[in-house]
Amino acid sequence: MAVLTYGGAAYEAAPGETVLEALLRQGVEVANSCRAGACQSCLLRAACGTVPPVAQKGLKATLVEQGYFLSCVCRVESDLALEPAGGLEMQGRIVGLERLTETVLRVQLETAAPLEYRAGQYVTLCREDGLARSYSLASLPGDGTLELHVRRAPQGRMSGWLFDEARADDAVHLRGPAGDCFYVGGAAEQPLLLAGTGTGLAPLVGICRDAIAQEHSGPIRLFHGAVRPAGLYLREELAALARETANFTYTPVVLEGGEGEGIATGALDKVIAGAHPKLGGWRGFICGDPGTVGVLRKKLFLAGMASREIFADAFVEAPR
Amino acid sequence: MSSLYEQLGGQPAVDAAVDIFYRKVLSDDRISDFFEGVDMDRQIGKQKAFLTMAFGGPHNYTGQDMRNGHAHLVARGLNDSHFDAVAENLSATLQELGVTQDLIDQVMAIAGSTRNDVLGR
Ligand SMILES: Cc1cc2nc3c(=O)[nH]c(=O)nc-3n(C[C@H](O)[C@H](O)[C@H](O)COP(=O)(O)OP(=O)(O)OC[C@H]3O[C@@H](n4cnc5c(N)ncnc54)[C@H](O)[C@@H]3O)c2cc1C
Ligand code: HEM
Numbered sequence: 001m002a003v004l005t006y007g008g009a010a011y012e013a014a015p016g017e018t019v020l021e022a023l024l025r026q027g028v029e030v031a032n033s034c035r036a037g038a039c040q041s042c043l044l045r046a047a048c049g050t051v052p053p054v055a056q057k058g059l060k061a062t063l064v065e066q067g068y069f070l071s072c073v074c075r076v077e078s079d080l081a082l083e084p085a086g087g088l089e090m091q092g093r094i095v096g097l098e099r100l101t102e103t104v105l106r107v108q109l110e111t112a113a114p115l116e117y118r119a120g121q122y123v124t125l126c127r128e129d130g131l132a133r134s135y136s137l138a139s140l141p142g143d144g145t146l147e148l149h150v151r152r153a154p155q156g157r158m159s160g161w162l163f164d165e166a167r168a169d170d171a172v173h174l175r176g177p178a179g180d181c182f183y184v185g186g187a188a189e190q191p192l193l194l195a196g197t198g199t200g201l202a203p204l205v206g207i208c209r210d211a212i213a214q215e216h217s218g219p220i221r222l223f224h225g226a227v228r229p230a231g232l233y234l235r236e237e238l239a240a241l242a243r244e245t246a247n248f249t250y251t252p253v254v255l256e257g258g259e260g261e262g263i264a265t266g267a268l269d270k271v272i273a274g275a276h277p278k279l280g281g282w283r284g285f286i287c288g289d290p291g292t293v294g295v296l297r298k299k300l301f302l303a304g305m306a307s308r309e310i311f312a313d314a315f316v317e318a319p320r
Numbered sequence: 321m322s323s324l325y326e327q328l329g330g331q332p333a334v335d336a337a338v339d340i341f342y343r344k345v346l347s348d349d350r351i352s353d354f355f356e357g358v359d360m361d362r363q364i365g366k367q368k369a370f371l372t373m374a375f376g377g378p379h380n381y382t383g384q385d386m387r388n389g390h391a392h393l394v395a396r397g398l399n400d401s402h403f404d405a406v407a408e409n410l411s412a413t414l415q416e417l418g419v420t421q422d423l424i425d426q427v428m429a430i431a432g433s434t435r436n437d438v439l440g441r
């Protein structure tokens with residue numbers, strides 16, 4: 001039995017229980033979402049004591065050094081003195097809310113000081129009451145504002161609030177950025193494949209624009225999947241970008257109803273396989289719902305893409 | 321005389337083999353079901369552990385660990401034919417990498433020596 005101290009009180013962690021579970025069980029409020037180590041919402045700091053390496057996987061070296069860890073995947077055997085991660089939060093405010101479709105909202109944010117990030121990384125958006133969710137960045141640092149694309153999740157707490165209640169000028173807090181799904185220069189001729197469904201497009205748009213800005217010269221192939229054409233968004237902008245950028249193409253893909261609209265019809269992985277059956281030497285970026293990300297990842301790998309060349313962000317949601 | 325693991329090329333050889341091996345396993349209908357995992361990074365890590373062991377490299381697995389580690393698969397029907405399929409993919413991977421038959425034979429002997437533990441007998 002380990003003892004956790006937090007906010008001046010002591011709590012027990014039962015064997016096999018995560019730090020997050022132990023604190024929630026004993027009535028302590030700790031922000032969390034995916035509970036699977038994917039979103040970093042549940043970040044805490046161990047001021048004293050050691051945490052297992054799995055609980056620090058994917059964290060920046062500077063955070064690891066300071067003892068930050070993901071409480072939802074941290075099972076401990078020895079005592080820990082804990083602190084909230086509040087010190088890492090940055091004050092921000094909403095400056096724009098625009099419906100791109102019925103179910104996709106473009107959210108623009110400003111931070112008190114410029115955020116240092118790479119397009120395609122994600123930030124944790126924290127509402128004033130502590131609710132925290134992760135969203136990928138579709139913007140480039142030079143754009144000035146931060147841009148997120150938020151899907152309306154049925155009865156979703158954060159997305160519902162953003163769609164229905166949030167207003168320009170509302171205050172929020174941001175943490176991050178995090179994630180390794182972004183463009184790195186140095187192999188300008190390598191072909192790039194970017195694929196995602198729904199708001200998985202957000203980081204992919206950022207990565208494409210970043211690669212183009214960094215003068216990537218190899219082919220850049222973006223595939224965006226949706227069930228029906230109504231689920232596609234930014235079509236005009238992406239088609240325009242493709243017209244003005246010789247090495248960039250954009251292929252919208254739907255499962256049904258796309259006939260005669262310049263849209264490919266079929267399962268996203270099949271359409272990609274048809275266009276690019278062999279992917280040895282390519283680099284891939286995959287984002288969106290976890291099921292699709294899992295399938296695409298495997299398909300790209302089987303088509304010859306090296307496992308270390310595949311960068312993916314699965315948008316893991318909170319368990320219900 | 322350097323060890324088998326060193327002759328094969330050590331850790332870099334494992335890294336070179338893992339994608340080829342895992343791709344073969346995932347494409348092999350006889351056994352792919354056992355390897356379907358949502359988390360590919362984790363699966364790749366486990367395949368590296370497997371290869372390191374088969375290459376005679378440093379590891380801390382005991383026969384009992386091999387029993388425990390595959391018990392849930394045995395419960396799902398893992399048998400000799402699956403074991404042979406994994407061995408075949410391993411051998412084909414090494415051939416593809418141009419490893420000499422003498423070294424391949426040594427790797428196959430190590431893998432073969434775990435058969436009863438892996439199959440829980
Ligand atoms: C690394 C990462 C990056 C991400 N990037 C993005 C992004 O760029 N864009 C984006 O849109 N999302 C992204 N997400 C997902 C995002 O973080 C949230 O999980 C998502 O917005 C849902 O949050 P929510 O508070 O609205 O829903 P929650 O309230 O957390 O609900 C979780 C799920 O349960 C369902 N649910 C809850 N209650 C009910 C009910 N009563 N009936 C039926 N269903 C219910 C919701 O529909 C939702 O699917 C990302 C996630 C991760 C981990
Ligand atoms: C040839 C002899 C074999 C050896 C030496 C071996 C070795 C290993 C090792 C070292 C691991 C990693 C264990 C861990 O760290 O968790 C592992 C995992 C695994 N092995 Fe084997 N293995 C063998 C045969 C097989 C066979 C025949 C199958 C199925 C067809 C199989 C399926 C798996 C699976 C699915 C895992 C991952 C289990 C999990 O996700 O928990 N292995 N094996």
Ligand code: FES
Nearest residue numbers: 033035040042072
């Ligand atoms: S990383 Fe812990 S809740 Fe998402």
